[in-house]
Amino acid sequence: MNLNDLQALMGEAIEIDEYRDLWVVDLGNTARAAPLLGEARRMADSLGAYLHYVGPADSGEAIALGADRVHPLAAAGADAAVATLAALFANAKPEFVFLAADETGNEVAARLAGRLHGGVVLNCIALRLDEAAREVVASHPVYDGAHYLDSAVTAKPQIFTVRPEIFPMPARDSGRTGEVEPVAASEPEHPSRDTGPAAHTPPATPLHKAARVVAVGRGGNDAATVEVARLLAAKLGAHFAGDRSAFDSGWIGKEDIVGVIGTEIAPDVYIAAGIWGDTLHRAGTEGAKFVVAIHPDASAPIFNAADAAVVGQPKDVLPRLLALL
Amino acid sequence: MNYDLPPEYNALRRMLREFITEEIAPVAKKIDEDSVVPPELIRRMGDVGFFGVPFPREYGGMGAGELGYCIMMEELNRVCPSVATIIGAHIGIGVMSLYLDGSKALQQKYMPDLCSGRKIAAFALTEPNAGSDAAGIQMRATLEGDSYILDGQKMWITNGPIADVINVLALTDPALGARGGATVFAVEREWAGYTPGKPESKMGLHGSPTSLLNFDEVRVPRENVVGQIGLGFVTFMKALDIGRASLGAATLGGAQASLEASIRWARTRQQFGRPIAHMQSIQFMIADMAAEIEALRALVYRTAWLIDNGRPFIKEAGMCKLLGSETASRCIDRALQIHGALGLSRDFTIERGFRDARISEIFEGTNEIQRIVIASELMQGVGVRIRP
Amino acid sequence: MRLLVLLRQLLDPAGMLVNRKAGKVFVNREEYMINPADKRALEAALQIKDATGAEVVAAAVGPARTEDALREARALGADRAILIKEDVAAPAGRFYEALCDSLGDVDLILTGDSALDTGEAVGPQLAEMVNMAFLGNAVQCALEGAVVRIVRRDVRDATQRAYNGVEADLPAVVTVTRSGPTPRYPHGGAIIEMYRDPEAVEIMTAADLGLDDSALQPAVVERGQSFPPEREFGKQMTVEEIAERMTP
CATH class of the missing domain: 1.10.540.10 (Acyl-CoA dehydrogenase/oxidase, N-terminal domain)
Structure with a gap:
């Protein structure tokens, strides 16, 4: 029985300003919100608290995935979600609130924290519950993921947006029972208005600043495979480049040579297809944060710098990769 | 301090x-x-x-x-x-x-x-027959009514092809020569009779155009005289004195770039199974570069302080140019050695740095002239007057 | 028309070295910079100033060194700069809420979408605290009369390449992403001037803003740091695994 039930039973307001229960807020992307239910269920069990789900999913489904109480809320924009949830939470006083970390989730979470004078940690990649302190210590990336801060919220409610991919989809338990409580929708006081598609051309990124680079070398490549690599680059929004051997083969221009002789790069993702990876090349790419190397020869030094190694012919691997994207 | x-x-x-x-x-x-x-x-x-x-x-x-x-x-x-x-x-x-x-x-x-x-702007002093012997200039400026008529040729003028305003030294009183008979004029690019030459083809500094300047009876109004009639050589020498400090600062940057590139390559390049940074021969070169650069930095910024605080600085400015250009040349030479064949590649920065560094020992007064400047400042203290 | 731009000063990552194995962040050069997204928010504000003549007030919360960020903002063209000289652990939103009250008529507040060093998003929190409309993640921002219009990446578009327009009536809070307008460079002379002008930055404290100790309690505290796993080179991956890494 929660506080609201007790109040209803006694027919009078009970003055307790204690925050309780865990809430998972689903703003419409249920596939991303559902994994949070599983993790929050475990926390609710160890805290002896209820787990609420507020969102558009089928009530039975949300209960089967771990919710005790379901508050049906149709997907709407951030403004409407904030207005409704702020009113709901002002009354319900949740102890913990979890949302999926995406643009909308982060916006709604932070706005709720402002409205409710709570605290929020965004984009968490790990949650650790401290039962005694009744707080969650959340790891979240800073400096573009160079490292993580482990932060706790000392205000109430404690709000977190969580990268859903870190938790597995919870097992369905169709035997679970729960309740459904309607939500009174509130209108936003200062709504924003969508004015439709807009033109925006991001400034062209030069090779040395590209966030993604697909580069080819002569190892196992031929002109037809290079064209596949070019398509792959286009698909990924990546800069198409190559090593010195690709330039010698006439596949790329001189300005697109990657390496110490050529252009030094530091992209988030670097796909090296058929690149042998001598010192001159690797020294010019050592800032790359995630390196995919595809080369037919397992002894190619590029593999010593590869986070993902595929020993194989680019002409076999690249079309498969392209098809999967 | x-x-x-x-x-x-x-x-x-x-x-x-x-x-x-x-x-x-x-x-x-x-x-x-x-x-x-x-x-x-x-x-x-x-x-x-x-x-x-x-x-x-x-x-x-x-x-x-x-x-x-x-x-x-x-x-x-x-x-x-x-x-x-x-x-x-x-x-x-x-x-x-x-x-x-x-x-x-x-x-x-x-x-x-x-x-x-x-x-x-450009600064036009050097002539085909007056380089280190700057006082040997021959360009004439003849008074005609309210104007001076400039006639002659300047050579190796940095910014020559692109300059809009050219400060040029010419003899207003050939009998007195440069010391006492030379005057600085501010000449505009569009004026009749002024023709910059085509850019010289040089070893380094390819982006910095250098050329001859031709003055064929260029009419310069009297109000475009810079400073006093007859004291132009003094004006130019003062400008050169100050310029040497900042030239030293430039060489400091070049030397620093050589050091940074060398440290990076020493860490990256592997030979005999380990980064060449582990070899004493490389370490010694890098240590020598760093020590010389640190000394140069101290000199350059102290000289800037002397200038900004109105202290005598001529000797120190000469030292900035002398020590700076030679330090930069030594550093880029060592950097090239550390980089090996890569250092010679036109597709890498060291080769350009090597070509660009050498001129600093020559322009704005050769290093030989700097030594004379420094020596004459020192000798003045014991009553010896040196004139190059 | 008055624009308030919120700036955060943080350690420049160029001087930092993260050692995952040792579980440590080494600070080789202690240099500070304006949060990159905040700098773009400032640029958006300055473009509005160029177009409409609006007054731009830059504000920051932090220790004395934060003055550097505000002098930079002045050199870039901000008309006023206010430093709320307090420990950054306190929630910045409370200070800015009080600052808005103290300034009166603030029409538009601009700031970055999040802080590079803490991941904190001040803008959306503040919007609710001061009861203004909120427009997040702008890549463009313009004023038309009493309406603010932004362009942002369309969150409904899976390809992440479509943009849509959103507008709201003033007063409003707008956050700008690191894809926002490219910041201008200040004139070097303006930097020198703003450092030599003792009044370039106005200093305020919590007490000046009428905030007591309860407002200075942090809402979020740092309990420690953790690190991504060390990179493992040469690990074989299937094409399917790689494809998964590549999709947003």
């Missing part, structure tokens, strides 16, 4: 470094290959104040003094000596002679455009 820069100079250096890294570094190689600095880059640099660092705000300068100017030259030459040389010739000697001795009217006429980079 306080070796920390005042906070405004740290902030200035940070801004300059960001601009240079973002806007100039990516095109430095192309500037060398195409032998031209894009006018758009010049315009953008002008907007930020590169072309007027030491000059007052009222003229559109930065008001950052010699210290700010040295910081800018160090940062610029670290990345692109061609652009640094354009600006060094513009500010350090070109505009400087106007600023030191020009009339208020002349300064007001030219300095706002010069400080913003909308116009480029």
Whole structure:
């Protein structure tokens, strides 16, 4: 029985300003919100608290995935979600609130924290519950993921947006029972208005600043495979480049040579297809944060710098990769 | 004693470094290959104040003094000596002679455009027959009514092909010669009879154009006399004295770039199963470079302080140019050795740095002249007067 | 028309070295910079100033060194700069809420979408605290009369390449991403001037803003740091695994 039930039973307001229960807020992307239910269920069990789900999913489904109480809320924009949830939470006083970390989730979470004078940690990649302190210590990336801060919220409610991919989809338990409580929708006081598609051309990124680079070398490549690599680059929004051997083969221009002789790069993702990876090349790419190397020869030094190694012919691997994207 | 820069100079250096890294570094190689600095880059640099660092705000300068100017030259030459040389010739000697001795009217006429980079200045002293022997100039300026008629030729003039305002030294009294008979004139590019030559083909500094200047009966109004009639040689020598400190700052940047590249390559390059950084031969070269650079840095910034505080600085400025250019040459030579064959590749920075460094031992007074300047300053103290 | 731009000063990562194995962040050069997204928010504000003549007030919460960020903002063109000189651990939103009250008529507040060093998003929190409309993640921002219009990446578009327009009536809070307008460079002379002008930055404290100790309690505290796993080179991956890494 929660506080609201007790109040209803006694027919009078009970003055307790204690925050309780865990809430998972689903703003419409249920596939991303559902994994949070599983993790929050475990926390609710160890805290002896209820787990609420507020969102558009089928009530039975949300209960089967771990919710005790379901508050049906149709997907709407951030403004409407904030207005409704702020009113709901002002009354319900949740102890913990979890949302999926995406643009909308982060916006709604932070706005709720402002409205409710709570605290929020965004984009968490790990949650650790401290039962005694009744707080969650959340790891979240800073400096573009160079490292993580482990932060706790000392205000109430404690709000977190969580990268859903870190938790597995919870097992369905169709035997679970729960309740459904309607939500009174509130209108936003200062709504924003969508004015439709807009033109925006991001400034062209030069090779040395590209966030993604697909580069080819002569190892196992031929002109037809290079064209596949070019398509792959286009698909990924990546800069198409190559090593010195690709330039010698006439596949790329001189300005697109990657390496110490050529252009030094530091992209988030670097796909090296058929690149042998001598010192001159690797020294010019050592800032790359995630390196995919595809080369037919397992002894190619590029593999010593590869986070993902595929020993194989680019002409076999690249079309498969392209098809999967 | 306080070796920390005042906070405004740290902030200035940070801004300059960001601009240079973002806007100039990516095109430095192309500037060398195409032998031209894009006018758009010049315009953008002008907007930020590169072309007027030491000059007052009222003229559109930065008001950052010699210290700010040295910081800018160090940062610029670290990345692109061609652009640094354009600006060094513009500010350090070109505009400087106007600023030191020009009339208020002349300064007001030219300095706002010069400080913003909308116009480029040149300093024209050297002639085909007067290099180190600067007093041997032969160019004539003859009074005719209210104007002087300039006739002659200047040579190896940095910014010659692109300069809009040329400060030129000519003999107004050939009998007295350069000392007492020479005068500085501010000449505009459009004036009849003035023809800059085609850019010289040089070993280095490809983006910094150098040329002959032809003066065929160029009519210069009397108000364009810079400083006093007959004392032009003094004006030019003063400008050169100051220019040497900032030239030293530029060489400091070049030497620093050599050191940074060497450290990085020593860590990257593996031979005999480990990075070459582990070899004493490499360590010694790097240590020597670092020690010399540190000494140079101390000298350059102390000299800037002397200038900004109105202290005597001629000897120290000569030392900046002498020690700086030789340090930079030694450092780039060691850097090339450390980089091996890669150092010789035109597709890598060391080769360009090597070509660009050597001129510093020659221009704005050869190092031999610097030694004479330093020696004469020292000998004065014991009553010996040296004249080159 | 008055625009308030919120700036955060943070350690420049160029001087930092993260050692995952040792579980340590080494600070080789202690240099500070304006949060990159905040700098773009400032640029958006300055473009509005250029177009409409609006007054731009830059504000920051932090220790004395934060003055550097505000002097930079002044050099870039901000008309006023206010430093709320307090420990950054306190929630910045409370200070800015009080600052808005103290300034009166603030029409538009601009700031970055999040802080590079903490991941904190001040803008959306503040919007609710001061009861203004909120427009997040702008890549463009313009004023038309009493309406603010932004362009942002369309969150409904899976390809992440479509943009849509959103507008709101003033007063409003807008956050700008690191894909926002490219910041201008200040004139070097303006930097020198703003450092030599003792009044370039106005200093306020919590007491000046009428905030007591309860407002200075942090809402989020740092309990420690953790690190991504060390990179493992040469690990074989299937094409399917790689494809999964590549999709947003």
